[in-house]
Amino acid sequence: MDISIIIPVxxxxxxxxxxxxxxxxxxxxxNYKGEIIIVDDGSSDNTIEIASLHxxxxxxxxxILKLTTNLGKGRAVCEGVLNSSxxxxxxxxxxxxxxxKNALFGxxxxxTGQCDIANGSRKISGAKILKEQDFDRKIISKIFALFIKxxxxxxxxxxxxxxxxxxxxxxxxxxxxxxxxxxxxxxEIEFILLAIKEGxxxxxxPVAWKCDRDSRLSISGSSKKIIADFIKLLYQ
Numbered sequence: 638m639d640i641s642i643i644i645p646v647x648x649x650x651x652x653x654x655x656x657x658x659x660x661x662x663x664x665x666x667x668n669y670k671g672e673i674i675i676v677d678d679g680s681s682d683n684t685i686e687i688a689s690l691h692x693x694x695x696x697x698x699x700x701i702l703k704l705t706t707n708l709g710k711g712r713a714v715c716e717g718v719l720n721s722s723x724x725x726x727x728x729x730x731x732x733x734x735x736x737x738k739n740a741l742f743g744x745x746x747x748x749t750g751q752c753d754i755a756n757g758s759r760k761i762s763g764a765k766i767l768k769e770q771d772f773d774r775k776i777i778s779k780i781f782a783l784f785i786k787x788x789x790x791x792x793x794x795x796x797x798x799x800x801x802x803x804x805x806x807x808x809x810x811x812x813x814x815x816x817x818x819x820x821x822x823x824x825e826i827e828f829i830l831l832a833i834k835e836g837x838x839x840x841x842x843p844v845a846w847k848c849d850r851d852s853r854l855s856i857s858g859s860s861k862k863i864i865a866d867f868i869k870l871l872y873q
Contacts, residue, residue, distance in 0.1 A: 639669035640744075641723030641807065645713035646688075647678040649731045653688050656731050661695035663737035667744075672698040676717040679707035709862075711817065711824025718805075718814040726810045730801030732849045742842035743804035752840040753809045754832055756795070757802035763843030770848045785826055789870055792833070795841065798825055802844055809837055823866040830870065 642660045646653060657673060664671035673695070675688050685703055692699045702716055714728050725744055729735060735757060743755030758764055770778065778799070785791045791798060803825075813835070819827045832839055 638672055638722040638724065640664060640667075640671040640725045640727065641674060641717075641721035642671065643674045643676065643714060643717030643721065643726065643728040644731055645676045645678060645710050645717065645728065646680065646684050646731045647707060647710075647713075648680045648682045648684060650680075650682045650684045650687050652732045653684050654691065656733060657688060657691050657695065657699065659733055659737055660729075661697045663740070664697045666738075667741070672700060672721070672723065674700045674702065674717045674721060676713040677701065677703045678710065678713040679704050709820035709824075710822065711827075712820035714824065715814045715817050715820075718810050721807065721811065723807045725804060726807045727804040728801070730849070734849050735800075735802040735844045735846050739802065739842075739844045740804060742844075746840050746842060747804060747806050751838075753806045753837040754839040755804040756797065756839060756841050757800045757804075757844040757846075758797035758841040759800055759844060759846045760796040761841055761843050765843075765845040766847075767845055768847035774848075784867070789826060789830065789867075791826065791829060795829070795839070797841065798829060800844065800846070802846075813837075819866050819869065821862050821866055823863060823870060827870060827873075830873070 644656050660673045677685050685701060688701050702720060704713060717728065718726055725747060727740055739757065746752050746755045759766060785798065786793060813828060813831050816831055817824055817827055829839065
């Protein structure tokens with residue numbers, strides 16, 4: 638398998654069809670043998686049923702995994718990675734916040750041996766913001782970035798740890814995700830820290846990004862979990 642595309646979802650019945658068709662079109666356009674892995678994080682709507690309707694409508698293999706309860710984006714991505722078989726593994730947020738063609742930058746970085754992990758960034762030269770975040774999200778994002786660099790020793794050159802568009806060497810991804818313990822928002826920070834500790838190279842590449850104002854992530858509703866996970870990472 639050349640590429641595995643993982644899409645974690647939670648109550649995304651209105652978006653999932655477009656996501657699947659876009660992923661399939663991208664895989665066909667680059668002439669790869671690919672699989673799409675939808676990981677449903679305990680949805681209460683018809684996301685699974687709608688996704689299942691498309692298995693015979695696309696060229697790529699389609700796998701649908703369902704978590705019995707809402708465990709968090711980190712758990713969903715982890716399940717997808719550990720069930721993948723691609724030489725390249727990528728994950729993207731639902732809703733096409735970043736066009737799939739942007740992945741060509743990251744895939745090239747990995748296939749040419751320039752890095753093991755390629756993270757999409759909305760904050761480096763060449764990136765484009767097609768729809769801005771709300772002002773409160775911008776402020777929270779800036780504070781978060783400051784804290785993780787100050788207290789968790791995330792390298793200064795990493796501009797955008799939370800962009801939901803990441804590409805990995807498949808073997809490296811499956812090795813590191815076996816060690817992930819955080820199921821929520823901060824799983825990406827844990828992954829980066831593990832990768833650095835084990836000597837893997839991480840590079841960023843620019844993406845065109847639009848804010849999804851229908852995001853399922855509630856910062857206020859997740860704040861206790863985020864703080865607990867932050868403390869956990871601080872003492873790892």
